[in-house]
Amino acid sequence: MIKNTHFYWLIVAIYSTIHSKIIMEHLELTVPSYPLFLFFSTVCFVFSKYINSAAVPAKINALLWLIQSLVLLINIQSVFIYWNSLYLVIFLLIEVVRFMVDGRIITLKQQIEYYEDEMKQYNELFQSIRSERHDFLKHISAVHFMLEKEGSSNAKTYLDELVEGYEETNLSIKGENGAVASILHRVHKQAILGDIELKYDFDVPLSTLPMKEKDIVSLVGNLLFNSLEATQEWGQKHKKKPSITIRLSKRSGLYLLTCKNDCLPIPATILDSMFKKFGQSTKTGKERGYGTKIIQTIVNKYHGYLDYTYKEESFTVKLKIPVIKNSKVD
Numbered sequence: 001m002i003k004n005t006h007f008y009w010l011i012v013a014i015y016s017t018i019h020s021k022i023i024m025e026h027l028e029l030t031v032p033s034y035p036l037f038l039f040f041s042t043v044c045f046v047f048s049k050y051i052n053s054a055a056v057p058a059k060i061n062a063l064l065w066l067i068q069s070l071v072l073l074i075n076i077q078s079v080f081i082y083w084n085s086l087y088l089v090i091f092l093l094i095e096v097v098r099f100m101v102d103g104r105i106i107t108l109k110q111q112i113e114y115y116e117d118e119m120k121q122y123n124e125l126f127q128s129i130r131s132e133r134h135d136f137l138k139h140i141s142a143v144h145f146m147l148e149k150e151g152s153s154n155a156k157t158y159l160d161e162l163v164e165g166y167e168e169t170n171l172s173i174k175g176e177n178g179a180v181a182s183i184l185h186r187v188h189k190q191a192i193l194g195d196i197e198l199k200y201d202f203d204v205p206l207s208t209l210p211m212k213e214k215d216i217v218s219l220v221g222n223l224l225f226n227s228l229e230a231t232q233e234w235g236q237k238h239k240k241k242p243s244i245t246i247r248l249s250k251r252s253g254l255y256l257l258t259c260k261n262d263c264l265p266i267p268a269t270i271l272d273s274m275f276k277k278f279g280q281s282t283k284t285g286k287e288r289g290y291g292t293k294i295i296q297t298i299v300n301k302y303h304g305y306l307d308y309t310y311k312e313e314s315f316t317v318k319l320k321i322p323v324i325k326n327s328k329v330d
Contacts, residue, residue, distance in 0.1 A: 175205035222291035227261035
């Protein structure tokens with residue numbers, strides 16, 4: 001990979017300057033090299049802000065630079081203006097190929113990261129279920145002993161605690177596909193660790209939403225993780241146990257998804273554009289404020305409707321998604 005992107009763009013500017021200088025000389029146009037280099041340097045600087053050129057493997061880059069260098073050497077020897085122009089076009093086309101390869105590599109890396117995270121969540125859920133299954137017979141033996149030696153009262157108390165623990169896992173996986181169940185289970189575990197009251201109230205499983213599974217995970221994940229952060233801050237300030245409630249129902253051709261959580265006061269400037277712009281967040285740090293915009297993007301993708309309200313330190317997001325799934329959605 002290109003380790004120094006500034007060096008890469010400098011080489012592009014130099015090659016572009018030489019190609020252009022050759023064409024202008026054959027057209028008998030007198031233009032000093034310095035202004036040309038300054039022009040192409042400025043163009044490359046602007047492009048460097050929007051194009052990542054650091055993902056292409058070093059071997060591919062070396063091959064592309066070798067081809068471009070050969071093209072440049074041939075162009076220097078050429079005396080025909082049409083060939084000079086063609087060599088410049090070839091140079092630019094090679095750059096286009098480099099950017100296409102670069103973009104594809106970045107996309108594949110993002111997909112790999114997504115699937116690795118998804119696999120991690122699967123493993124966490126699997127380990128939790130496996131652990132409960134492993135201990136099940138031990139619990140049955142304990143209840144049997146209590147019924148024989150200690151009476152039904154202690155056995156009932158023990159069973160109530162045992163059922164409560166199993167219900168926690170069951171709420172996360174009931175009727176859900178693997179990835180969706182994993183994200184719900186992961187959020188539930190974090191809520192327990194953060195002493196947050198989390199309620200899943202689903203009339204129908206989240207997995208039935210007319211979306212691709214990865215979009216459901218992204219939508220629900222961003223909703224819940226944003227809520228977790230907000231409620232933790234609220235709980236730390238008020239020294240109380242915060243709560244999150246997420247509901248899903250199906251009414252009149254629409255899925256109605258609502259997420260409500262305790263939340264500290266939000267400045268009006270942030271509240272007004274929270275689901276419209278990247279970077280709008282009540283939290284500090286570089287990677288803040290992206291979750292809300294991602295939620296809005298997914299809702300728009302499936303022709304849904306989003307509304308949100310903040311009242312008396314309670315924040316509520318309401319989503320309406322049409323029941324009919326659009327097969328043309330990418």
